Amino acid sequence: MAVEFKKETVQEFEEIASRYPVRRAALLPALWLAQREFGWISPEVMEAVASLVGCSPVQVLEVAQFYSMYHKQKPGKHHLQVCQTVVCLMNGSEKILRMLEEKLGLKPGEATPDGQFSLQTVECLASCHTGPCMRVNDIYHEHMTVEKTEQLLEELKKK
Amino acid sequence: MEPQLTKRFGLRDSHTLKVSLQTGGYASLKNLFGMKPEQVIEEVKTSGLKGRGGAGFSAGMKWSFVPKNTGKPVYLAVNADEGEPGTFTDRYVLTYDPHLLLEGIICASYAIGCHTAYIYVRGEFLDQIKILERAIEEAEKAKYLGKNIQGSGYDLQVHVHRGAGAYICGEETGLLESLEGKPGKPRIKPPFPAVSGLFGCPTIINNVKTLASVPWIIQNGGKAYAAIGTKDSTGTSVFSLSGHVNQPGYWEMPFGLPMLEFIETYGKGVKGGKLKAVIPGGSSTPVLTPKECETLTLCYESMQSHGTFLGTGGAIILNDQTDMAKILKSMTAFYSEESCGQCTPCREGTAWENRLMKKILDGEATSKELDLMLTIADNMEGHTICAHAAACAMPVRSFIKKFPADFEKYLVKNTTAVPAQIH
Numbered sequence: 001m002a003v004e005f006k007k008e009t010v011q012e013f014e015e016i017a018s019r020y021p022v023r024r025a026a027l028l029p030a031l032w033l034a035q036r037e038f039g040w041i042s043p044e045v046m047e048a049v050a051s052l053v054g055c056s057p058v059q060v061l062e063v064a065q066f067y068s069m070y071h072k073q074k075p076g077k078h079h080l081q082v083c084q085t086v087v088c089l090m091n092g093s094e095k096i097l098r099m100l101e102e103k104l105g106l107k108p109g110e111a112t113p114d115g116q117f118s119l120q121t122v123e124c125l126a127s128c129h130t131g132p133c134m135r136v137n138d139i140y141h142e143h144m145t146v147e148k149t150e151q152l153l154e155e156l157k158k159k
Numbered sequence: 160m161e162p163q164l165t166k167r168f169g170l171r172d173s174h175t176l177k178v179s180l181q182t183g184g185y186a187s188l189k190n191l192f193g194m195k196p197e198q199v200i201e202e203v204k205t206s207g208l209k210g211r212g213g214a215g216f217s218a219g220m221k222w223s224f225v226p227k228n229t230g231k232p233v234y235l236a237v238n239a240d241e242g243e244p245g246t247f248t249d250r251y252v253l254t255y256d257p258h259l260l261l262e263g264i265i266c267a268s269y270a271i272g273c274h275t276a277y278i279y280v281r282g283e284f285l286d287q288i289k290i291l292e293r294a295i296e297e298a299e300k301a302k303y304l305g306k307n308i309q310g311s312g313y314d315l316q317v318h319v320h321r322g323a324g325a326y327i328c329g330e331e332t333g334l335l336e337s338l339e340g341k342p343g344k345p346r347i348k349p350p351f352p353a354v355s356g357l358f359g360c361p362t363i364i365n366n367v368k369t370l371a372s373v374p375w376i377i378q379n380g381g382k383a384y385a386a387i388g389t390k391d392s393t394g395t396s397v398f399s400l401s402g403h404v405n406q407p408g409y410w411e412m413p414f415g416l417p418m419l420e421f422i423e424t425y426g427k428g429v430k431g432g433k434l435k436a437v438i439p440g441g442s443s444t445p446v447l448t449p450k451e452c453e454t455l456t457l458c459y460e461s462m463q464s465h466g467t468f469l470g471t472g473g474a475i476i477l478n479d480q481t482d483m484a485k486i487l488k489s490m491t492a493f494y495s496e497e498s499c500g501q502c503t504p505c506r507e508g509t510a511w512e513n514r515l516m517k518k519i520l521d522g523e524a525t526s527k528e529l530d531l532m533l534t535i536a537d538n539m540e541g542h543t544i545c546a547h548a549a550a551c552a553m554p555v556r557s558f559i560k561k562f563p564a565d566f567e568k569y570l571v572k573n574t575t576a577v578p579a580q581i582h
Contacts, residue, residue, distance in 0.1 A: 019318045021232075021358055027340030028323055053340070066342035066499075067323035069282045085244045086442055087401045087475055089489045123326060123493050124244040125283055128473070129399060129407035138285045 003044045005052060009033055013052055027053050027063055031070050040071035068122070076111045076118035078156045081135040085124040093132035096149050097121065103153060116157070160387075163375040163395050164368060165411040168255045174290050176297040179258035185303055187374040191266055192311040194377075199270035203373065205381030207393035212238055212329075212366030213441065213470045215459050218373075222363060224353035225271045231360040235268050235276040236338060238366045240322050240329040242281055243441035244493060246473035248397040248409045249367040253280070253287035256371070257294035261317065263370030265308065266377050268315050271363050275316050279334050282323040291319050326497035330545045331364040332356075333499065344499045345545035368396060388414035392458035396472050400426040403478035414458040421457060422476060432478035436562065440470020442490055443550035445557035446483075467557075483565035487558045488516035494551035505548035508539035512555055519569045529566055533559060 005013070013033055017026040030053050031041060038045050041064045043057075050057040064070045071079075082097045101107060104117050111118035127133040130142035134149070141152060167173040167182055179185070191199065204219030225233055237260070241249040252260060264276050280288050295317050298304040306314045320338055327333045328343035335357050337343040356362025372394055376384045385393045392414035399409035404426030418437060422429065434449045445467040447455065455465050462469040477486065491513035500506045515532050518524045536552035543549075559566055 019316075022339065024340040025338060025358075028321065028337065031323065032321060055340075063340065063342055067282070067325050069322075069324035084489070085493050086486055086489045087245055090402055090475075090477070090481070090486070122324075123496055124242055124246075126241045126247045126250050126281070128245050128247050128401035128475070129409065131401070135283065138283075140283075140286075 001044060003038060003042075003048050005033070005037060005048060009037055010052065017053075023054050024059075027055065027060065028067070031060070031064060031067075035070060040074045042074075074111065074115070077116050078159070079118045079120065079137050081120045081122040081125075083123070083125045083127070083131065083133045084121045087124075087128035088131035088133055091131045092145070093134075095146050096132055096134070096144055099146050099149060100153070103150070160395065160413055162411045164252060164259070164371050164397055165255075167259070168251065173255045174257055174294065176258060176294070176301060176303075179256070184258050185262050185265075187262060187266060187377040188303070188309055188311075190377050191269055192309070192313065196270050196272060199266065199377065202381040203270070203376055206376045206384035207381075207391070208369065208372055208376060208384065209392070209459060210366055211368035211372070211396055211472065213243065213443075213468070215469060218365065218369050221353065221365075222267065222271050224351065225361045225363060226354060227272075229361060232275065233271050233273040234357040234360055234362040235264065235271065235273045236331075236334060236357060236362055236364045237264060237276060237278040237370060238329060238331065238334055238364055239278055239280040239284070239287075240334060241284075241367070242326045242329050243443065243471050243473065244490075245401055245438060245441050245475040246399070246471040247401070248399050248471075248473065250284060250287060251409065252367050252371050252397070253284065254290060257287075257291050258298065259371045259374065260291075260367055261294060261298055261304065263373040264317055265303070265315060266373040267363065267365060267370055269313055271361075273363070274314050275318070277318050277320045277338055277357075279320050279322060279328070279338060281328075282321050285321075288319055288321055295319070325499075326493075327499045327545075327547060330547065333545065334364060335362065342499065344501045345547075347544050372396075389456075389458045389460065391460045392469075398457055398472045398474070400474055400476060402475040403430045403432070403481070404428065404476045405430045412457075414456075416457045418452045418455040418457060418474070421474070426476065429476060429478050432480045434476070435479040435481055436477040436483065438475040438477070438554075439467055441473050442475065442493065443546075443553060444468045444470040445553045446561060448561055483558050483562040484516070484520055484569060487554060488513070488520055490554050491516050491551060494547065498547055502543035502545075502548065504539045504542045505551075508535050508548060509551045511535055512551060519566060522569055522571065524569065525571050526567075529559060529570065 016029045030049050034045050034049050046060040047057050050060045106119040108121040125133050132144045133142050172178050200222045208218045209215045322328050325343050328337045330345045332346035333343035352362045387394050395413050397409050397411045401407045406427040410425050437447045437452050459469050495509040495513045498505045498509045515528050536555040539548040540552040
C-alpha cells in the first residue's frame with residue numbers, strides 16, 4: 001500500500017533540501033524523516049522517499065541497505081543495540097548479550113512477536129571508557145552489567 | 160598547562176553561547192578578520208597543527224591545497240563521525256563546547272574561502288546533534304554565523320548532517336559520498352578533495368579536535384602554539400584510556416607524555432593484572448608490548464619510531480589475563496562488518512581473516528592457517544582504494560607476531576589430523 005508523508009514533514013524536508021546545492025544530498029535526512037514518521041523503511045516507504053527526493057527507488061534501497069541505523073524491518077518498541085566491539089567485549093558485553101538473547105528468546109536481528117523488543121549487535125558506539133555500552137532506541141546506557149541490564153529490561157517491560 | 164580544547168568542560172551550561180562568550184568564546188574572530196586568508200593559513204602552518212583524526216597531516220598544508228579562483232564554491236566538511244574503536248573524545252567537545260568547534264569552523268572556512276560548511280556527525284550522537292543545532296541557532300542570532308559575521312563582510316552557513324551507522328564514513332571521501340546522499344564508499348584519489356571534493360568542488364575535511372585547536376592559534380599565534388608539546392607534535396590534544404585501567408577517561412595535555420606514566424598517573428594503573436599490551440591510537444594502530452612502551456611517548460614521532468601510529472590518541476590497555484586471539488577475532492569481525500565492500504581484497508580479506516580467527520579459536524586450525532592470516536594481511540594492504548584493509552591488516556600482523564603464544568595454544572599440532580579445506 002502506498003504511503004504518504006505528512007504535509008509538515010514535506011515542508012521540513014524542503015527546508016533541509018535547501019541546505020544542499022543538489023537535492024539528492026538530502027537523501028539521508030529524508031530517510032531519517034521517513035523512519036521518524038513510519039517507524040521503519042519498508043519498500044513502500046522507499047518509494048515515497050524516492051518521489052520526495054526525486055531519485056529512483058533503487059537508489060533509496062541502496063542507501064537504506066548501506067547504513068545500519070535505518071530499519072529495513074520493523075523494530076520492536078524498545079530496540080536494544082548492544083556494542084560488541086573490542087573494549088566493550090573486554091569488559092563483558094558478551095555476557096549481557098547472552099542474557100538478553102535468553103530472556104527475550106531472540107537472536108540479534110530479531111524482534112519479539114508482541115513487537116515489544118528487538119535485539120541488534122552493533123559496532124563501536126564511541127563510548128569505550130564507559131563500557132559495556134548499549135543503546136535503547138536513541139538513548140545511551142553506559143557502565144552496563146548483567147544485573148543492570150536485567151533491571152533495565154524490567155523497567156522497559158512496564159513502559 | 161592552560162587547556163585549549165577542554166577549558167569549558169567543567170562549567171555549568173558550557174554548551175551555551177552565554178557561557179562561551181563569558182569565557183573568551185569567539186575572541187579569535189577579531190584577529191581573524193584583521194588577517195588575510197593566506198595569513199591565516201601561514202599562521203596555522205607555523206603552528207605545526209596536525210590532523211587529530213588519525214592521519215596526522217599538517218592542517219595548514221592541507222588548507223593551502225585549495226585552488227584559487229576556480230569559480231566554484233569551496234566547502235568545509237567537519238568529520239564528527241567518531242567511530243574508531245577506543246576513541247570517544249570528539250563526542251565531549253561536541254557535548255560540552257560546540258561553540259569552540261563553530262569558532263574553529265569560522266577560522267578554517269575564512270582561510271579557505273568557504274561559505275558553506277557541513278558537520279557530519281555519526282547517527283548515534285543524537286544528543287550532540289541537538290546541542291550543535293541549538294549552538295548554530297544561537298550563533299546565527301548573535302551574528303557569529305550567517306551573513307556579514309560581526310560586521311566583517313564575511314558570510315558562513317553551517318549545517319549539521321546526520322550519519323546513519325557506517326564506520327567507513329569517517330574516511331574522508333566516504334564521508335563526502337555520504338554527504339551527497341550515497342553509500343559511503345571511498346573514492347579513488349587523485350583527485351584529492353581539496354581540488355575536487357563535495358559536489359565536485361574544492362573541499363577540506365577536518366576532524367573536530369583539529370578545528371577546535373585553531374581559535375587558540377589565531378588568538379595567540381602559530382609560534383606560541385608550536386612552543387607547546389614536542390618538535391614534531393605541537394600543541395595539545397585530548398588523549399584517552401580505555402580497557403583494563405582503573406580509571407578510564409580522557410585528558411587534555413601537551414604531546415610528549417610517556418605512555419607508561421599516562422597509564423599510571425591518569426589511568427591509575429592497569430586493572431586486573433599486569434600490562435600485556437597497548438593499542439596506542441584506536442584499534443587500527445599496531446599493538447605494542449610492555450617493553451616497547453617503556454620508551455614510548457604520546458606524540459606522532461615516537462609512535463612512528465615504534466612502528467605504530469598516534470592515530471586518534473585513544474589508547475586501549477590490555478592486561479596479562481587477556482587472550483589476544485579473542486581480541487583479534489572481535490577486531491576482524493569489526494573490520495569485516497564495516498568494509499564497504501567495493502574492493503575485493505578488503506571485502507573478502509577482512510571476512511576471511513575473521514573466518515580464520517573463528518577456526519583457530521574453535522581448535523580446528525593448524526600453523527598453516529596462522530601463516531595464511533599473515534599472507535592475507537600482506538595481500539590486503541595497499542591494494543585497495545582506502546586504508547580500511549590496512550586498518551585490519553595492521554592489527555592482524557602485529558597481534559600474531561608479537562603475541563604468538565596466544566594463537567599457537569589453539570592450534571592442532573598434528574597436521575594430518577585435520578583434513579585439507581578449501582576456503
